[in-house]
Amino acid sequence: xxxxxxxxxxxxxxxxxxxxxxxxxxxxxxxxxxxxxxxxxxxxxxxxxxxxxxxxxxxxxxxxxxxxxxxx
Amino acid sequence: xxxxxxxxxxxxxxxxxxxxxxxxxxxxxxxxxxxxxxxxxxxxxxxxxxxxxxxxxxxxxxxxxxxxxxxxxxxxxxxxxxxxxxxxxxxxxxxxxxxxxxxxxxxxxxxxxxxxxxxxxxxxxxxxxxxxxxxxxxxxxxxxxxxxxxxxxxxx
Numbered sequence: 001x002x003x004x005x006x007x008x009x010x011x012x013x014x015x016x017x018x019x020x021x022x023x024x025x026x027x028x029x030x031x032x033x034x035x036x037x038x039x040x041x042x043x044x045x046x047x048x049x050x051x052x053x054x055x056x057x058x059x060x061x062x063x064x065x066x067x068x069x070x071x072x
Numbered sequence: 073x074x075x076x077x078x079x080x081x082x083x084x085x086x087x088x089x090x091x092x093x094x095x096x097x098x099x100x101x102x103x104x105x106x107x108x109x110x111x112x113x114x115x116x117x118x119x120x121x122x123x124x125x126x127x128x129x130x131x132x133x134x135x136x137x138x139x140x141x142x143x144x145x146x147x148x149x150x151x152x153x154x155x156x157x158x159x160x161x162x163x164x165x166x167x168x169x170x171x172x173x174x175x176x177x178x179x180x181x182x183x184x185x186x187x188x189x190x191x192x193x194x195x196x197x198x199x200x201x202x203x204x205x206x207x208x209x210x211x212x213x214x215x216x217x218x219x220x221x222x223x224x225x226x227x228x
Contacts, residue, residue: 009211012210013208014211014214019217022217022218027221027222027225036222036226041108048189049188049189052104053188060110063110064112
């Protein structure tokens with residue numbers, strides 16, 4: 001898939017039905033537990049809001065560097 | 073790799089100290105709620121009357137507006153940028169995909185405050201974050217809606 005197509009796919013506006021589904025559908029217990037486990041990991045590994053924001057900045061910087069490296 | 077030298081905490085502190093009514097929205101707000109998400113940008117929704125003051129404080133961080141304040145008021149949004157990218161929404165009200173109005177004043181009234189170090193940062197309530205995700209309504213916003221619903225249910 002070319003980057004433009006990826007961009008179009010992630011930037012599209014979803015349909016009203018897709019939105020309704022996201023708002024109203026029952027979330028499976030397995031999905032709920034998986035997300036809460038991730039939250040537990042994140043908030044214990046990075047114990048403060050400051051640490052969590054720093055993690056995000058560093059992870060994005062790593063991703064951007066890897067992307068630049070792959071393009072060049 | 074090092075992140076850029078943008079002093080995030082100092083920026084939050086300056087925003088808070090300025091008295092500008094500014095809500096951090098978008099994925100960084102979700103990170104402050106404990107969700108491990110990546111985002112390169114900052115998203116703010118500020119009071120339409122506070123654009124000039126917000127731009128003035130941003131200038132101290134070498135962040136430059138893409139529109140004049142008057143233009144931003146006409147277009148409802150603008151960007152502050154250098155090597156950082158701050159999307160700024162200034163509309164008084166924006167509809168969700170389903171046509172539900174989302175008003176800044178309501179969000180501001182119901183806001184919650186989280187601490188980054190010793191600096192208070194204002195973000196919308198959980199319910200209002202779910203609403204803001206219904207404005208752009210892209211696939212990733214729907215993913216975030218599900219995450220926020222799970223977080224909300226876990227706090228009951």
